[in-house]
Amino acid sequence: MITRTAGFERDPVCHNALSKDTIADRLLAVRRFQRFTNEWPWTWRPTDVEEYTAHLRSDGRQRSHSTIRGYHGHVRLFLEYVADPRYEWTAVSERLFGSHPAQVFFEWNTAVHAAEYEGRPGRRALTKAELQRYADDQVAAARTSGRQGWLPAMRDATAMKATYAWGLRRREVIKLDLADFGHNPHAPEFGEFGACPGGRCTSTALRRFSVNPGSRPWPRAPEPGSRWSAKPRRPSWQTPLE
Numbered sequence: 001m002i003t004r005t006a007g008f009e010r011d012p013v014c015h016n017a018l019s020k021d022t023i024a025d026r027l028l029a030v031r032r033f034q035r036f037t038n039e040w041p042w043t044w045r046p047t048d049v050e051e052y053t054a055h056l057r058s059d060g061r062q063r064s065h066s067t068i069r070g071y072h073g074h075v076r077l078f079l080e081y082v083a084d085p086r087y088e089w090t091a092v093s094e095r096l097f098g099s100h101p102a103q104v105f106f107e108w109n110t111a112v113h114a115a116e117y118e119g120r121p122g123r124r125a126l127t128k129a130e131l132q133r134y135a136d137d138q139v140a141a142a143r144t145s146g147r148q149g150w151l152p153a154m155r156d157a158t159a160m161k162a163t164y165a166w167g168l169r170r171r172e173v174i175k176l177d178l179a180d181f182g183h184n185p186h187a188p189e190f191g192e193f194g195a196c197p198g199g200r201c202t203s204t205a206l207r208r209f210s211v212n213p214g215s216r217p218w219p220r221a222p223e224p225g226s227r228w229s230a231k232p233r234r235p236s237w238q239t240p241l242e
Contacts, residue, residue: 029074041082041101042093049109064120069111076105126164135161 034041036055037048049072056068082089082101093100126134135157142150163173183192 025070026074026077029071030078032071033075040097041079042097042099044079044101044104046104046106046109049104053109053111065111066113069113072105072110076103076110079103079105131161131164 033048033052036052037044039048053068053072056063056071079101080103081087082093083103085091090100139150139153139157142153159173159176162168162176163170168176181192184190
């Protein structure tokens with residue numbers, strides 16, 4: 001088992017330009033399934049997958065559908081590797097144990113991606129009124145009351161509104177810099193904040209963003225999605241963001 005997981009870690013299926021965290025997650029998923037079944041891969045059966053899925057959904061951890069599907073996908077990739085005759089693990093298992101690993105994760109016994117949106121019903125996007133209340137109103141109240149901390153609150157409010165306005169991802173927001181913004185000829189009303197990251201792609205997050213696992217990073221320049229995002233301009237939000 002150790003030799004197989006070590007080979008899986010080096011295999012392009014697992015290591016295809018992926019981050020170390022992704023590789024570690026895949027190996028952890030394989031070991032987690034092995035501990036649950038208390039069996040070796042050449043004895044795994046489709047019923048083990050069904051029992052494992054039932055365990056994930058009933059152990060009180062409240063895992064999401066996408067999380068369970070990710071666990072299934074990681075172990076499926078491992079079995080594709082060890083059951084591939086090109087890697088000769090099947091011949092080695094037959095010679096040593098009289099059996100060999102086979103794929104046991106199928107569409108009919110795993111969590112599938114059937115819907116584009118898999119968010120929980122209790123979660124939704126904030127409305128513009130809620131953004132106003134949680135952002136500007138709280139900042140104004142903190143500033144007029146003379147309390148300390150209104151400037152960090154202004155920074156956080158600006159970051160939250162920028163996230164909604166330009167459709168940024170969390171990692172992109174963390175790495176966002178003022179130099180990433182630029183003019184957008186199709187939306188002149190936004191001034192120098194009409195596109196992010198503009199034409200220079202200076203943001204670490206946007207330069208390193210990749211939509212497909214294993215593909216090379218490629219930049220993107222999201223445009224503001226609503227007209228109210230033109231409001232935060234210099235100097236009201238530049239200084240807090242800096």
